[in-house]
Amino acid sequence: MATDITTDRLRELAETRPAQGKVLSVFINLDPREFATPPARATEIRSVLDAAARSIRDRDDLTHQERAGLEHDVERVAERLRGGTDTEGARALAVFASESAGLFEVLRLPRPVPHRVGIGDSPCVEPLAQIGAGELWWIVLCDRRRVRLLAGTTDGLVELWRQDDEVSGRHDQGGLSQSRYQRGIEKEVDDHLRAVDGELQRRLRGRHLAGVLLGGPKETVAHLEDLLHADVRRCVRGRVDVDVWNTSADEVLQAAAPVLGELIARRDDELRQRIDEGLGTGGRAASGLGDVLTAVHERRVEVLVVQDGFAAVGIRCPRCGWLGVSAGAQCPADGTMTEPVENVVEAAVAGTFAQDGRVRYLPVDDADLEQKGSIAALLRF
Template sequence: MHANDVTPERLRLLAGTRAQRGRVLSLYLNLDPHEHDTPRARSSAVGSLLSEARERVEAYVDADHDARQGLHDDLRRVEELLAPDQIPGDGAHGLAIFADGPDDLLEVLRLPRPVASQVIVDQTPHVEPLTAFEDETRWCVALVNRSLARFMVGSPDALAEVGSFDNDTHGAHDQGGWSQGRWERAVEEDVAVHLDRVAQALALSARRRRYDRLLLATPQDQRSRVEAALPAQVRRRLAGHLTLDVSDVTPEQVREVVRDWVERGRGEYARERLARFAELRAQDTRASDGLDEVLVALVERRVETLLLHEGFARPGLRDPDTEWLGIEGQRPPTDGRIERHADITEWAIALALEQDAEVLVVDPFDHEELRGEDGIGAILRFDR
């Protein structure tokens, strides 16, 4: 199973963290097993990341002496964490580490999918890569044929088999002296009993809130019958069908298929949200495009979905006392202190998460809807 320590609550807490006495050292480590499948390869990846971290810490000058000393101390702590016998990577394909000793911050998150290795030093944790891992939807995969049922529950990266049963049904060797019609009716009655048991098990798990969405893996010719046996509260959770060998497929094979299925679903969802953004923008209602308009909407707490191109980075202004954000040439409503940031993205994401807005980071090569809007846009809850 793939570990995932990212939850919406932890993401919001990190996004809301502001360094007061020190600076936040954010590190992402790629542990893709296809690239780092040996201890030597992992050691090389860790060494490259730590080398980059040392360079970033040495080059960082936007802090007083105590904050810079704190960064050096944090770097030593990270080096200890990433020692070959200490690295907390069990079940992880990536790691995110946030350290700010002067402000008592040390957070290590295991990630279920690879991330690009990088180091960022700033006043707030670099959380943009984590927005892809915060989905807490619990899935149930029911693998069902005419006699066997297996159930797996969890996130796509951590599905675990939680139960199974195999009902005895009449086989060809059981026909004995029965007529063909009587034997066939007996077989169908056994199947009906079996499917009713499946339906009851899924309904009980749904009532106990053990899963949010359901995927059925059944032989093609049995799909309609299995689905028809489900009670209404289970059918409402049904998200789709998978084609798998119910009896022989391994849990890891199921997890791989489900991860691919969910990723395709995320891509479809991103396209739907971007299409909705384009529609609202064309109607000149409930949409902001371009960094200046999006920052205004964020400050006014009107954002429903923040849309960003992956790798988006733009300079901006911030008032640390009021959390106002803007671009060069804009001024806050009060005469507060103004900080200039080479990249305002993290502050924009933090402000979006604080108002429970959705943050959707999309590939600029797959999704061109934001290209004319400076790589950033927003769907709004309401207009001014």
């Protein structure tokens, strides 16, 4: 399935911090292998929301106003999910609610995630980052008269746009008439491809893409690529061989999966190399939890790289948001006494999204990243 997660949504969530009250984050596993029927899913949702209510009751650090707000948020979530519409096709749900912040988001996830209830000053976004959010790909399928644009991740694609531009058929008479007619057809094709380029330019503005794949007849795709504006052309990463018009989004993804897998592996290798070069020259890279947290606080992180499963306790300054690892320490920025953070890696992920950075999780058996302390970052400056 296509995912509801986008880079923009993650950044907006990470930046959400209500002036008063707390944020409720709920992750509900709806793996169809375990919860195949609507009644089973409804029972699981009730179970997780009951756990959320207990968590609120058991917290002894909440003010009366914060507790009342969270209890109302649980009721809002229960009411929203009661109909079952949000669960259709989802393997998990992520729900974020804070009435005081005007926040209520229900995101369908393409992979199962463990049940989790979070109560904090901002939404818990780390599980979304682990799914690979932000790595948005476009697949453009185009022939001489038709075009489709699909977008998504390796977990699923959704069709954003399709268009059929009528192009005249072939003229069978010879001589000058045939020549003029053929030139007219080629102009219509050229106009069609230029219109495709214009639409892609419009949709690309203000959006970060991992890359674009082109598919269709070789001659048409080559012509389209020649016509693409530089901003679109620099995003093109390769080709996919699939029928332009009569394939489902799942069939397109199946055809593109080998190409995407190779491109993602290549990007990861290039990312590792850039981090190694930066560390080797004392340049734009950091490794180890302490140095990375400093870079997050200084808003220098372009890409945060985390080993799957890595977590650590830490501290946070309640005034400026500084993150550290030494328990009971004062904030070096303003001298405020810090407060404990159960998982400071999660806070670093949220901080990276808030500064419009990317987060990339690498496998738990990545020995190179483990030697760097299981966390590293490519820096902007």
